[in-house]
Amino acid sequence: MPARQSLADIQFLLTEVLRAPAQWQALAPFADTDGDLAAQVLDEAAKFVDTAVAPLQRVGDEVGCRFSAGTVTTPPGFRDAYQAFWQGGWPALACAPEDGGQGLPTVLECVLYEWLAGANHGWTMAPGLLHGAYECIRHHASDALKAQYLEKVATGEWLATMCLTEAHAGSDLGLVRTRGVPQPDGSVRVNGSKIFISGGEHDLTDNIVHLVLARLPDAPAGPKGLSLFLVPKVLQDGARNTVVCERIEEKMGLHGSPTCVMRFDDATGWLVGESHKGLAAMFVMMNAARLHVGLQGIGLLEAAWQKASAYAAERRQMRAPGAKDTSLIQDHPAIRRTLQTQRAWIDGGRVLAYHTALQLDVAKHSTDAGERAAAQRWGALVTPVLKAALTDQGFHGASACLQVFGGHGYVREWGIEQIVRDARVAMIYEGTNEIQAIDLLVRKVLADGGQGLAALLAALPGKAPGAATSARRHALVEITQTLAIAAHSDPELPYWVADDYLRAVALVLLEWAWCQIGTASRRAHGRASTGLADRWTAPAQAFTQWVLPEFDLRAAILRQRIAQALEFKPKESCSA
Structure with a gap:
């Protein structure tokens, strides 16, 4: 039960190491959120993760998502768990109260998503983009779009996607060909195809809000010519939009998350933000996602460490140096080195990620201009570091934890091999780790x-x-x-x-x-x-x-x- 086991550690890091309650209570929106309230929220979050989400880990991998004639069926139990998730208010932890949120500090949301990823990465992919989509719509959409979509996304009643990648345009978004043609009523008609769209089609929610990068007819070439459009699966009158899932990918891991090829056939959408400035609006979503991807690395490594630590405490093999009889493998120096090294990455990575989450709130809400500037600098410089370093360690560290099991780790029975497979993608999506490094050094x-x-x-x-x-x-x-x-x-x-x-x-x-x-x-x-x-x-x-x-x-x-x-x-x- 990963969330419960890590709860005491996280409380210590938040209260004793970072003095987080004092930091967030200095900001007006969180003045009434004391440490006791935060502890209660995290305790309830841990219960939800352990009872509703973690038990679906194996079925998500073994059954996976099913595609048929444009529809996607998620693994057994996934829809019920997601309905309980949004109805329990969990997606809205850090959203503003006026948007249907609970108005809690961002760091509490980060802890929740770290736990979710460690418990069931495939399931967590579904709500994983909600926080970014919420910020994007809140800051860039028109009042009319906000009125119709913001609260639905904030609460998680409707899920969202981020539609960037095309078959010929991976990280080079300047090559995007999808088009948006303005209509007399103020809408646009979107045409084109997108690949690698997490949650592009599913049965978890009644509607899906697609945020799509495309070009208007007068757009200049290159990335500066991109605009952002909101394209819903279901239109306001209840009619199905002309958004089609052509297939889902067969993947190394994340079988519980449908990775879709999406086609937009004169689909109805609306401009988000200014024309030809879609990347600025989309980066609000991507930057929020990158911190959460770094937290996925921590959550997955924590899950792998817990499995390896528990196994090492039970398995006997040979004599450890100085022992008279066969020893638990946790007593052998090679195993202690592996487990303690991964523990060092988890604990230190958490401090950096949680401090970053605190700085995001300072950047938004502090009344001191100097504090805001310093917090913005931290977020800009440290976010790519966390995304790259923590996902790299999430994969390689999980592989090291598999090694603790020996041959048993390579078979499905113990569950550690699924974590290794699931963790690998985090080094790729939301900007590959190589792109994170270039972003850090060259651009920042x-x-x-x-x-x-x-x-x-x-x-x-x-x-x-x-x-x-x-x-x-x-x-x-x-x-x-x-x-x-x-x-x-x-x-x-x-x-x-x-x-x-x-x-x-x-x-x-x-x-x-x-x-x-x-x-x-x-x-x-x-x-x-x-x-x-x-x-x-x-x-x-x-x-x-x-x-x-x-x-x-x-x-x-x-x-x-x-x-x-x-x-x-x-x-x-x-x-x-």
Whole structure:
């Protein structure tokens, strides 16, 4: 029961490490949301995840979605669980009360979706885009569209899709060919095909709100010519729109989520936002989704870790060093290293993701312009890091947890192999991890010569770092500055090293997260006179010993490539 098992850890990270209640209560919309209320919400969320969603994990994978003549039937139990989900108010946790939401802090929604992904990734794909669609419609749609669609999407009564990709246009949205033709009544007729549309057709809700990127007749070529249209499955008069699901994909994982090929045949839709500025509106949706995809990485790794940890506590094999008899495999150093290393990623990743969620609310609601600017900078720089680093670890860490089972992990009985298969896609969708790295380095860090990143590192909350931590932050700033200079000599350089750079940033941020965990656990341990600090000791040591040294590797790669671009020879080189 993953949600229940991680509830105490998450409460500690929110209340003791991040002091989250004090942060959100400083913002007017959340002034009345104290820690006790948040704890009650999370407790009820954990019960829902464990009882309604987690039991459907296996049937979702083994039965999967069924396609017939344009209709999609989801696995047994999926519709009932989703109806209970939206009727219980769970999709609307962080939506504004005036839109039918509960007006709670974003971080509570993030915890809920992390749990959902870990419990049943396939099912969670259905409501996974609601938060982004809600923000997109709220900020960019006309009053008429808001009146008809906003509350339905906010509450989750109607689900939504994000229709970007075409067969010839994956990440290069400038190649999109789908067209929208304006009509005298103010609507448009949309024609074209989209692929890889999660939840493009299903039986979970009575309507589906498609947000579609397309071109108006007078659109310029390239991404700047794209507009965004809202195209519902069912029109206001109850008639079925001419939106057709042609097939669903056969996939490596996520069998409980229909990935659809969608065709729009003169489908009726309406412009969202301004003409030819569809990407700006769509990115509101994509940026919200990217944080949640990072949380999927955490949730899936947590689920894999729990399975591996439970197995290691029962399975006996050989003698561990110093033991006199056969030992539980959790006593063998190789297994302890695996489990503690993945625990270090989960705990540190949670601190970063939850802090990011808190910053999103600061950016929206703080009355201090400086606070808002700092929060916006954090979100812009850290979101691609979280999406890439945490989904990468979600997959590779889940694979490491499968290794704990030996041959048993490779067979379906234990459930760990499904997590590995399901986790793989998170490294691809919502912008591949390579694109996240390019976005971070090229579009955000180098755009101002690294000043924004340097300011972010200098302003990290908490007490002053130790010498080693400070040295790594300074090294990252120095690498960034020289990289900006070297890029003038070699314009391809940032694209070659973007992945290494993102990993280096992730490790520095994780080190900060673990410093905060260590401080909080020592403080709480001393106050309560309990063994609380022991919970965090082993993963903290694993982070220092097995994770953080990667920073030196990435830094060496970056420095060597920078030196080559500047036509310098590294001071130390290997000779054959």
